Amino acid sequence: MKRYSAFAIVREAARHHLGWQRAWTSPEPRASYDVVIVGAGGHGLATAYYLGKNFGITNVAILEKGWLGGGNTGRNTTIIRSNYLQDPSAAIYEKARSLYETLSQDLNYNVMFSPRGVMMLAQTHHEVRGYERTAHANALQGVETEFISPSRVKELVPIIRLDGPRYPVLGALWQPRGGTARHDAVAWGYARACSDMGMHIIQQCEVTGIRSEAGRVSGVETSKGAIGCNRLGLVASGHSGVLAEMAGFRLPLESVALQALVSEPIKPIMDVVVMANTVHGYMSQSDKGEMVIGGGADGFNNYTQRGSFHHIEETVRALVETFPMLSRLKMLRQWGGIVDMTGDRSPILSKTPLDGCFVNCGWGTGGFKAIPGSGWGMAELMAKGHSPLTEAFSLARFREGRFVDESVAAGVAH
Numbered sequence: 001m002k003r004y005s006a007f008a009i010v011r012e013a014a015r016h017h018l019g020w021q022r023a024w025t026s027p028e029p030r031a032s033y034d035v036v037i038v039g040a041g042g043h044g045l046a047t048a049y050y051l052g053k054n055f056g057i058t059n060v061a062i063l064e065k066g067w068l069g070g071g072n073t074g075r076n077t078t079i080i081r082s083n084y085l086q087d088p089s090a091a092i093y094e095k096a097r098s099l100y101e102t103l104s105q106d107l108n109y110n111v112m113f114s115p116r117g118v119m120m121l122a123q124t125h126h127e128v129r130g131y132e133r134t135a136h137a138n139a140l141q142g143v144e145t146e147f148i149s150p151s152r153v154k155e156l157v158p159i160i161r162l163d164g165p166r167y168p169v170l171g172a173l174w175q176p177r178g179g180t181a182r183h184d185a186v187a188w189g190y191a192r193a194c195s196d197m198g199m200h201i202i203q204q205c206e207v208t209g210i211r212s213e214a215g216r217v218s219g220v221e222t223s224k225g226a227i228g229c230n231r232l233g234l235v236a237s238g239h240s241g242v243l244a245e246m247a248g249f250r251l252p253l254e255s256v257a258l259q260a261l262v263s264e265p266i267k268p269i270m271d272v273v274v275m276a277n278t279v280h281g282y283m284s285q286s287d288k289g290e291m292v293i294g295g296g297a298d299g300f301n302n303y304t305q306r307g308s309f310h311h312i313e314e315t316v317r318a319l320v321e322t323f324p325m326l327s328r329l330k331m332l333r334q335w336g337g338i339v340d341m342t343g344d345r346s347p348i349l350s351k352t353p354l355d356g357c358f359v360n361c362g363w364g365t366g367g368f369k370a371i372p373g374s375g376w377g378m379a380e381l382m383a384k385g386h387s388p389l390t391e392a393f394s395l396a397r398f399r400e401g402r403f404v405d406e407s408v409a410a411g412v413a414h
């Protein structure tokens with residue numbers, strides 16, 4: 001694969017852009033692979049990439065029922081942060097955040113990582129105590145965060161109203177190296193690098209069954225025929241429960257719709273990410289000038305990829321309370337994705353009751369930020385059978401009661 005560079009842009013400009021290669025190939029599936037990954041979202045592609053890069057396992061197929069990056073990876077609001085409370089969470093999310101810092105160089109693909117800073121507003125005394133505690137925990141975990149005063153909040157976000165009608169801003173948990181990245185580019189960058197290593201990304205290929213022999217996985221049935229494998233990774237986000245059923249076990253997950261919306265583009269007004277958990281809304285400004293807004297998840301299970309209308313009203317109302325100048329903005333479009341929620345709001349990266357079959361899911365409303373770290377840990381788990389990054393997130397924790405409770409850190413949908 002030819003390298004992308006400023007020189008390549010100049011060269012191609014001079015020859016009418018006729019020399020660009022396809023970013024990834026679209027091969028027909030082989031009869032079998034060492035590893036099959038189900039789901040070409042960020043987590044599936046990152047898992048494949050680190051299997052190749054860190055362990056030299058490249059006889060890999062990534063099967064996708066739609067188009068790559070068309071699931072939640074292409075539907076999220078792109079917030080990246082690692083200010084979680086529990087040690088295992090801080091470890092995997094900070095690993096991911098630190099990999100994001102150099103991901104563009106690593107993949108030779110501009111993922112537009114923008115460490116502009118993420119702020120979580122404290123709007124009740126309870127939240128102040130909670131975030132102060134998180135800031136102390138983060139200091140011990142080596143995650144750079146601080147609790148900042150309302151005047152510092154105003155300095156960083158001049159458009160904010162500090163003395164809101166219901167919930168005044170009492171401070172914020174601030175992570176200066178949190179931020180955003182371009183979600184499609186993350187999927188495309190990993191896909192290009194996987195394809196470059198000789199892996200097969202097979203789109204429009206739905207997995208409809210899972211085969212096993214004597215308690216061990218032997219392959220999958222798909223809309224393009226049967227494909228054999230030695231190891232299988234189920235990385236299908238909101239559809240993980242459906243795949244687990246095919247493999248003969250159940251996952252402790254709920255699948256619910258989470259939605260987001262964007263406004264018309266306006267001139268730059270806010271250069272950090274702000275999350276307001278109490279009133280339940282969060283916002284950043286895209287490079288195009290749109291305000292990217294997210295709110296809560298639906299309170300009932302479904303697979304519609306749309307989300308209920310009342311959430312739009314609630315989210316916008318909540319944000320107008322904190323940012324009154326938004327009241328005149330027109331909203332351009334809205335969309336939804338199906339997220340997979342666990343009881344303790346932490347992911348599942350685990351072996352399963354079916355030997356050779358692994359699962360990576362349960363990222364709920366906040367898995368985009370984790371993609372590189374999750375792929376790193378999942379690849380190690382699939383290659384070696386264990387990984388320090390994923391150990392706390394095994395399925396066994398639900399049986400043994402060792403929950404990684406992140407219901408506060410992951411409480412707002414992001």
Ligand SMILES: Cc1cc2nc3c(=O)[nH]c(=O)nc-3n(C[C@H](O)[C@H](O)[C@H](O)COP(=O)(O)OP(=O)(O)OC[C@H]3O[C@@H](n4cnc5c(N)ncnc54)[C@H](O)[C@@H]3O)c2cc1C
Binds near residue numbers: 067068076
């Ligand atoms: C509106 C919204 C906002 C969000 N905002 C943020 C945010 O700001 N920050 C953050 O960190 N996270 C956010 N998230 C969460 C984040 O998007 C997800 O956690 C993450 O993208 C999950 O990635 P994934 O690769 O596991 O899943 P996906 O990207 O959904 O990929 C799974 C893939 O599996 C495929 N698949 C499913 N079943 C099958 C099958 N049977 N056969 C073959 N393929 C199959 C799907 O088509 C899909 O492409 C948000 C989510 C939503 C919906």
